Amino acid sequence: MNITLAQAEAAIAAAKTKAAAIDTKMDICVVDAGSNLVAFARMDGAWIGSVDISFKKAKTAAWFTMDTAALSPLVQPGQPLYNIEHSNGGLITFPGGVAIKNAAGEVIGAIGVSGSTVENDHTVAEAGAAAVK
Amino acid sequence: MNITLAQAEAAIAAAKTKAAAIDTKMDICVVDAGSNLVAFARMDGAWIGSVDISFKKAKTAAWFTMDTAALSPLVQPGQPLYNIEHSNGGLITFPGGVAIKNAAGEVIGAIGVSGSTVENDHTVAEAGAAAVK
Amino acid sequence: MNITLAQAEAAIAAAKTKAAAIDTKMDICVVDAGSNLVAFARMDGAWIGSVDISFKKAKTAAWFTMDTAALSPLVQPGQPLYNIEHSNGGLITFPGGVAIKNAAGEVIGAIGVSGSTVENDHTVAEAGAAAVK
Amino acid sequence: MNITLAQAEAAIAAAKTKAAAIDTKMDICVVDAGSNLVAFARMDGAWIGSVDISFKKAKTAAWFTMDTAALSPLVQPGQPLYNIEHSNGGLITFPGGVAIKNAAGEVIGAIGVSGSTVENDHTVAEAGAAAVK
Numbered sequence: 001m002n003i004t005l006a007q008a009e010a011a012i013a014a015a016k017t018k019a020a021a022i023d024t025k026m027d028i029c030v031v032d033a034g035s036n037l038v039a040f041a042r043m044d045g046a047w048i049g050s051v052d053i054s055f056k057k058a059k060t061a062a063w064f065t066m067d068t069a070a071l072s073p074l075v076q077p078g079q080p081l082y083n084i085e086h087s088n089g090g091l092i093t094f095p096g097g098v099a100i101k102n103a104a105g106e107v108i109g110a111i112g113v114s115g116s117t118v119e120n121d122h123t124v125a126e127a128g129a130a131a132v133k
Numbered sequence: 134m135n136i137t138l139a140q141a142e143a144a145i146a147a148a149k150t151k152a153a154a155i156d157t158k159m160d161i162c163v164v165d166a167g168s169n170l171v172a173f174a175r176m177d178g179a180w181i182g183s184v185d186i187s188f189k190k191a192k193t194a195a196w197f198t199m200d201t202a203a204l205s206p207l208v209q210p211g212q213p214l215y216n217i218e219h220s221n222g223g224l225i226t227f228p229g230g231v232a233i234k235n236a237a238g239e240v241i242g243a244i245g246v247s248g249s250t251v252e253n254d255h256t257v258a259e260a261g262a263a264a265v266k
Numbered sequence: 267m268n269i270t271l272a273q274a275e276a277a278i279a280a281a282k283t284k285a286a287a288i289d290t291k292m293d294i295c296v297v298d299a300g301s302n303l304v305a306f307a308r309m310d311g312a313w314i315g316s317v318d319i320s321f322k323k324a325k326t327a328a329w330f331t332m333d334t335a336a337l338s339p340l341v342q343p344g345q346p347l348y349n350i351e352h353s354n355g356g357l358i359t360f361p362g363g364v365a366i367k368n369a370a371g372e373v374i375g376a377i378g379v380s381g382s383t384v385e386n387d388h389t390v391a392e393a394g395a396a397a398v399k
Numbered sequence: 400m401n402i403t404l405a406q407a408e409a410a411i412a413a414a415k416t417k418a419a420a421i422d423t424k425m426d427i428c429v430v431d432a433g434s435n436l437v438a439f440a441r442m443d444g445a446w447i448g449s450v451d452i453s454f455k456k457a458k459t460a461a462w463f464t465m466d467t468a469a470l471s472p473l474v475q476p477g478q479p480l481y482n483i484e485h486s487n488g489g490l491i492t493f494p495g496g497v498a499i500k501n502a503a504g505e506v507i508g509a510i511g512v513s514g515s516t517v518e519n520d521h522t523v524a525e526a527g528a529a530a531v532k
Contacts, residue, residue: 006443036450037439053221092219117213174305351482
């Protein structure tokens, strides 16, 4: 049910390749289905502040078994989940956290990427998640 | 790669001079490139609540190698980095945190200033950063 | 009733001189009587982990208007204040925190020093406190 | 002055090899000289509770530029650094955190290992640190 270290390392390798291909430097975090850390890499020169953001993106995606991009519209002022970020020691609800599923479609973990625009972060996270078979 | 104490003290001295010149009382914090504290001064009568704000401004600027003023528009409701402040134990994303660069243009630390309007805070932080050669 | 920034800077300057004289590299923190930060300096090469320890030594000394060395025997297993370190977000109860008094003998702040043996830390803190008239 | 991601990944690979050789499952964390995370791996079946311990061991070693094993005798009841663990958001002061040095002998980061006995943790951390040239 949980992602293995080998799968997490494959996700990070794919994410690093995609990050380099689009000329970005990323912090990349992979957690298991229980939202516990499995693997992490900070590319040389990537923001230090993105370490924690990549953690919180991955954890948020695992905690709610959905991409963080799906939460973004729901957390705005006046919307149903406004200020949900105050829970769980701090959520990140903008794009860059992506749920990782196995062949059966079950969520076995999540990847969080931070270090560039949220569009780039999400693109790199998708590349990482896609590397897990 | 990291700011020295002598450089940090020069930044604080210049910031204090500017703060006095514009009739303000400031909390002034300098961190290194790793976002670890190097020097701090609270001017007599400056707000106690600004101690932590100056810390978080300096750390935010170092964590993301940019002035906090550059983050302000991006963190508003509906914008890409909305509620990023929940990361890293608390960011401050309004003006007053300024990256400090060496002659080669590398970020070697950051200065955070709090105690007046954000415009004044930023002006004083700029004066401090400019004193580092 | 409270230490001024000029007095705090004099304490840090004296502490730095003493630290250099005994061939140590120190983190030096000065707080006011309310335990709020006034000034700080980390000497080049001093431990990063001592930033927080110098803060907690200074705060502990100010919170209880006594040197941290006076607390050390009281916090041991079986002694009256065992595990008092769990209060106030974390105390440090070994030597290196020294109360700063004015000419009238009133506590106007405290200095915390960390970076070497606790004996050296205390010696440097004493030198800093003695510089405040 | 700071460890690179390639060096950190080499350290983790060597630590994993050693961990497998002695039939253990480890959490392995590498931080840079500023104590900021660079890379992490949790071996399949390793304790979840060791994620944070490996972080704190690596950070403690980086913060004080020494192996955590060197701190263990100093933090016992009655000893000079008793209850230092209350600083820096929590230290780990038993073996398993090892400073990583470059060829010039400068500390460029640290590795923290947790998941077995402290002797095994230290052995695996040493193997990881030795892989960094």
